[in-house]
Amino acid sequence: MNKSIMAKEFYISVDIETAGTVPEKYSMLSIGAVIVGQSDKEFYRELKPINFNFEKEALDVCRNCFSEDTQAHLSEMGDKKPSDILYALQDIGHEPGEVMEDFYAWVKEVSPKNSRPLFLGYNASFDWQFINQYFSKYVGENPFRYDPVDIKSYYMGKNKMLWTDISKKAIRREYGLEDNELPHNALFDAKEQAEIFEELLKD
Numbered sequence: 001m002n003k004s005i006m007a008k009e010f011y012i013s014v015d016i017e018t019a020g021t022v023p024e025k026y027s028m029l030s031i032g033a034v035i036v037g038q039s040d041k042e043f044y045r046e047l048k049p050i051n052f053n054f055e056k057e058a059l060d061v062c063r064n065c066f067s068e069d070t071q072a073h074l075s076e077m078g079d080k081k082p083s084d085i086l087y088a089l090q091d092i093g094h095e096p097g098e099v100m101e102d103f104y105a106w107v108k109e110v111s112p113k114n115s116r117p118l119f120l121g122y123n124a125s126f127d128w129q130f131i132n133q134y135f136s137k138y139v140g141e142n143p144f145r146y147d148p149v150d151i152k153s154y155y156m157g158k159n160k161m162l163w164t165d166i167s168k169k170a171i172r173r174e175y176g177l178e179d180n181e182l183p184h185n186a187l188f189d190a191k192e193q194a195e196i197f198e199e200l201l202k203d
Contacts, residue, residue: 019058019059027049031099049089054083121150131144
């Protein structure tokens with residue numbers, strides 16, 4: 001890792017899973033976050049939905065990637081419809097306000113003194129828009145502010161490639177990184193993003 005960059009900037013890799021693509025209309029269902037360069041420092045929560053709106057594709061992607069407790073509860077319910085995951089999280093997920101307060105406190109606690117935490121993601125604008133909306137609604141302030149760092153854009157510029165030619169899987173292969181153990185689990189994806197960015201900073 002480029003220590004000069006890491007000495008000056010503090011990155012937190014963040015990933016989320018949602019019930020759809022539009023904040024307010026759809027719910028954020030889970031948040032995973034790790035410190036780049038210190039992946040043992042992590043945050044993970046699953047949230048109660050704010051409503052029961054959903055896009056089928058969004059739930060199909062993430063329905064099997066929640067915690068063991070949530071998956072067990074989902075199985076007990078029968079797991080027959082995509083929306084069942086929303087009802088499972090309504091039963092055992094955490095209140096959104098509590099999650100965002102906990103996440104805000106965690107970000108502040110792990111961030112070095114006099115250092116602003118930088119939000120890092122893959123296609124970061126998607127994850128950031130939900131995080132920003134939830135922070136605004138439940139906390140009143142986003143500790144990451146307004147300028148997320150996007151891994152895909154960073155890689156595109158670094159390698160002078162076309163946007164459509166880039167995939168996370170291909171980047172992992174390039175750097176010899178192992179496959180993600182649980183794709184679309186927010187914490188595992190956040191760790192994967194951190195690993196990729198650490199490799200990018202080594203060059």
